[in-house]
Amino acid sequence: MPRPPRLLDLIGALIGTPSVSSFERGLDRGNRAVIDRLATWLEDLGFAVEIQDLGTDPAKANLIATLGSGDDGLVLAGHTDTVPCDPALWRRDPFTLHEADGRLYGLGTADMKAFLALAIEAVRDIRDTDLKRPLVLLATADEESGMLGARRLVEAGRRLGRHCIVGEPTGLKPIRQHKGIFDERIRLVGRSGHSSDPALGNSALEGMHAAIGALLAWRDELQTRYRDPAFAVPVPTLNLGHIHGGDNPNRICGACELTLDLRPLPGMDTAALREELHERVLKAVAPRGLTVEFEAIFDGLPPMATPADAHVVRLAEQLAGHAAGAAAFGTEGTYYNALGCETVILGPGDIAQAHQPDEYLALDRLAPTVALLREAVRRLCC
Numbered sequence: 001m002p003r004p005p006r007l008l009d010l011i012g013a014l015i016g017t018p019s020v021s022s023f024e025r026g027l028d029r030g031n032r033a034v035i036d037r038l039a040t041w042l043e044d045l046g047f048a049v050e051i052q053d054l055g056t057d058p059a060k061a062n063l064i065a066t067l068g069s070g071d072d073g074l075v076l077a078g079h080t081d082t083v084p085c086d087p088a089l090w091r092r093d094p095f096t097l098h099e100a101d102g103r104l105y106g107l108g109t110a111d112m113k114a115f116l117a118l119a120i121e122a123v124r125d126i127r128d129t130d131l132k133r134p135l136v137l138l139a140t141a142d143e144e145s146g147m148l149g150a151r152r153l154v155e156a157g158r159r160l161g162r163h164c165i166v167g168e169p170t171g172l173k174p175i176r177q178h179k180g181i182f183d184e185r186i187r188l189v190g191r192s193g194h195s196s197d198p199a200l201g202n203s204a205l206e207g208m209h210a211a212i213g214a215l216l217a218w219r220d221e222l223q224t225r226y227r228d229p230a231f232a233v234p235v236p237t238l239n240l241g242h243i244h245g246g247d248n249p250n251r252i253c254g255a256c257e258l259t260l261d262l263r264p265l266p267g268m269d270t271a272a273l274r275e276e277l278h279e280r281v282l283k284a285v286a287p288r289g290l291t292v293e294f295e296a297i298f299d300g301l302p303p304m305a306t307p308a309d310a311h312v313v314r315l316a317e318q319l320a321g322h323a324a325g326a327a328a329f330g331t332e333g334t335y336y337n338a339l340g341c342e343t344v345i346l347g348p349g350d351i352a353q354a355h356q357p358d359e360y361l362a363l364d365r366l367a368p369t370v371a372l373l374r375e376a377v378r379r380l381c382c
């Protein structure tokens with residue numbers, strides 16, 4: 001029976017298999033080649049491998065590899081895609097694993113392909129006869145561009161397990177909460193006309209000024225009403241990210257567009273917030289007779305909040321030696337919790353290196369991660 005390569009070769013093979021995902025078609029590579037590599041290695045270790053198509057693109061798939069049987073086991077999960085990169089900003093080729101200064105450099109070392117290799121390393125000596133409950137390795141597509149892989153699992157109602165560790169870069173400190181996210185576009189359409197007489201048009205830009213006033217007042221209300229000291233930024237945020245309107249100083253602005261990003265705390269309902277956002281804007285703009293259009297640029301990741309006393313949270317705290325905290329970034333954990341799989345985020349990389357040129361993973365994180373994952377498997381599956 002062939003065996004998977006050694007740990008550094010596993011990591012090297014994953015980094016060397018590009019899997020950039022992007023909303024921009026020209027940059028998107030798909031993740032299927034990474035999935036196929038993982039499938040081969042895990043089959044060689046005796047796992048039953050299921051490849052789930054995303055149904056959007058044949059180059060994209062999730063992998064669910066199971067050792068043992070049942071649906072009450074531990075899931076070790078990670079996304080297989082990376083963000084795009086600009087190789088010109090890197091000192092070396094981002095798709096070739098390079099070891100220097102006690103670090104492993106490459107795109108996906110911290111965020112987070114290397115975690116999948118570490119998970120394989122941690123489980124390579126486990127046999128199904130050792131297990132009382134199943135062990136699942138889950139590798140998803142498109143986390144960096146809409147979380148389509150995890151959402152596909154939810155759509156399919158795919159029961160994964162009882163506990164889950166997602167190896168996003170947390171510096172080996174457990175995370176059980178993060179904020180949600182949604183991004184919205186607001187477009188106001190009025191009428192352009194000569195600037196010399198306001199009656200010749202209806203300014204969308206002045207309408208947007210009123211809308212922005214209402215949004216900022218609403219933000220103040222939300223930040224007074226909701227607060228969670230577990231977060232470094234303890235309040236929900238609303239960022240006005242981009243605005244465009246009009247064309248010339250001597251023309252009344254006929255159309256104006258604003259995009260914003262809202263990040264709710266756990267306990268805030270994303271759908272209700274979106275509805276309230278629409279109401280506030282409509283109310284501010286209504287007297288002006290402008291047309292108002294809303295578009296969900298990203299229809300939203302709900303906040304994640306795994307209970308503090310969840311078994312996997314307690315175990316992660318014990319094994320990592322840190323209390324579970326809150327992250328500033330979003331993860332697929334929201335969706336795994338929705339599938340009844342209690343999730344903690346715990347991985348070896350550091351978020352400071354994610355999405356950056358010269359991304360790296362410190363070599364001294366490898367052994368503790370493998371040891372931690374082995375012990376989690378022993379405690380939750382054996």
Ligand SMILES: [Zn+2]
Nearest residue numbers: 079111112168
């Ligand atoms: Zn990630």
